[in-house]
Amino acid sequence: ERLLANPTWSVESLLPPKAGATDTPKISSQQLHHLLRLSALPPPSSPEDEKKMLDTLSAQLHFVGEIQQVDTTGVEPLRAIRDETRAAEKEHKITMETLTEAFAQEKVVGKHHKRIQRNTDSVDATDVENWAVLGSAERKAGKFFVVESERPVE
């Protein structure tokens, strides 16, 4: 119990000191607005709000900088926690056997000039398609979703 009573480390150590001076690059107001636009977030409501955002962002960058100090030579970045054993890789390999059914849906046409034709009869996907797609739509027009936009059409 006594061992766990006093913390020896806090994540705060990775944050910049309250005084604020850091060696992180300064983020301009323009950059902030660009980032907010990219993330579809609303722009700052006031200059104070903007200052607060910039300070938070700066602190976050400092934090990231500290994390980046860790030596990761030879370590592959983790993408997801998966079974990466040989056995699992073998199981997931896509081979002729995996695609037997798909190949059965094709045939070769032509006597001399052979070409491939896929059976284009419609597949039955009702198990995944059968739900109220437009059920939660705020606005719809017939079978379509409706979006109002002032941006120029790309």
Next chain:
Amino acid sequence: MLARSAHATFTSLSKKRHICQSCLRRASRAPSTSTGRTLIQSRTLQTDDDAPFRKRLKDAAKTKRKREHASAGSTGDQNIGVNSRAAKWELTVGIEIHAELNTARKLFSSAATSISETPNTHVTLFDAALPGSQPHFQKETLIPALRAALALGCKIQPKSSFDRKHYFYQDQPAGYQITQYYEPFARDGHITLWPHDFPGGVSPEDGPVTIGIKQIQMEQDTAKTVHQPPSTHLIDFNRVSHPLIEIITLPQIHNPTTAAVCVRKIQMILKAVNAVTAGMEMGGLRADVNVSVRDRTAAAPGPGHSFYGISGLGQRTEIKNLASVKAIDDAIVAERNRQIDLLENGGVVEGETRGWALGSTTTKRLRGKEGEIDYRYMPDPDIAPVTIGPDLVQHLANTLPTLPDDNLRHLVAQEGGLLSTKDASTLLALDDGDRLDYYFDVIHHLRSTFPRKRKLLADLGKVTGNWVLMELGGLFKNQEWSAKRVPSDQLATIIAQVFDKQITRHTGKLLLSKKFEGDIRPIERIIADENLHLRPLSPQEYSDLAQSLLDEKPDMVKDITEKQQFGKVKWFVGQMMARSEEGTVEPETAEVVLRELLHLPPMEQK
């Protein structure tokens, strides 16, 4: 990359697609050393002083030749006006093609693919991006993708993975597109354009052009949007997550026509291996092009921009969503002109995204640098890497349908006579390859029935081509092709009989149309029943018939002998044939006799 200030390096690096942005930011904090020279120098970067002048002379000769061909009616005024500038400015184009794969189900959900079905009826929870829904990679989509990659000479990567490309738009419910940015499934292919691929059979580079393909990646398609002016959009999610392949070429194209032909040829190859069924006209294939120009005559070429390892290029702009081969040609010409005008007037080309509308004369700006999107590519954690077994790749490579170039080569060089390249291309393109199959079958019959007829076999390709394309093709006109109208063995019989001089060519055509109209009797039977065997007239009978005709129409004779209206000889030939029984008068002999009687020089031997 050439050594420059760190800042300049990073500004341009931030536009390069492979550089991980986070690595970039980390590196910019520390003083950097220049990266080593790892890039291929463009072959036109000469440093000796003579080269630019020599090149200018060569280019002037080339543009003169091109002008002569351009007057045959390819792209008209715009090309001629700019030809003199072509000597100074080198155009560089890179293409990105998006093609819809021919699959039964989507890429990351088991919903069915569809075209023009009731909106929002083939949508799974994942396609609608409902929170908590998961992607399920549909392995069957690999089959057409691998075929496409193999047909374009790519190396299949045994392991590839999917990444998220983030941007918000109404046709992208998830807020990101799943694509393959870091590890595409196929790399390092190529496509060769031969002179016959170009309009008029003339290649702008005097010979075949090979364009490298950097990579092919699989990605999702977006929703379909119907625009209701002024600002309403109706969205149909049926198309979300349809599998697409994106084919990225190296910027090795230096001519607008080359770019257009490249796209057309890629489309042809994709269709030949059944990877793609809908072409550009149906919206199944779209192209984005990157265009830049470079001053060839600049004494000391600056470091320039580099893309995919080709350096020394000018600033590029991207033209998005070109939907036809002509649009590609026109848009590139327009954009090149715009950039040259800008640069010659002392301006600077901005790296921006532009659009092209049909019938425009210039491209329109869609998005500038300040609107440039940082896609924040990130490996998709929900999707496992794709490992492809070598047995699958081998099988697909072995069973890949013959590619158009190989078919063409075979047709033109086959033992049994040359089919002209033009005829061969036509034959290949007709009826999804069914016409070609029929052609091969007729030849097969002829070869097996007459293995020793050297003279027939020597001309086989051309003769059969003529019958299949012209005669039979003419009968079909606008009707749908069917190999059953005139069975291949029957046509083979007709050709053999004509060759053997058992019947005249005219009779052959008559028999062909009889069979076409549904006569079920075998050819030999019809010949026997209707007495169509060639029973040539004796020379005396020929002259008598000819003379009587000439006597009937003295005015026409005068037209021929005095007014030199030699075309009318053919009319007499026709009359001789019409007045005799089928199978008795041969037009060639008739013409010879008539010319003799009219004291005309004999006609040239064909």
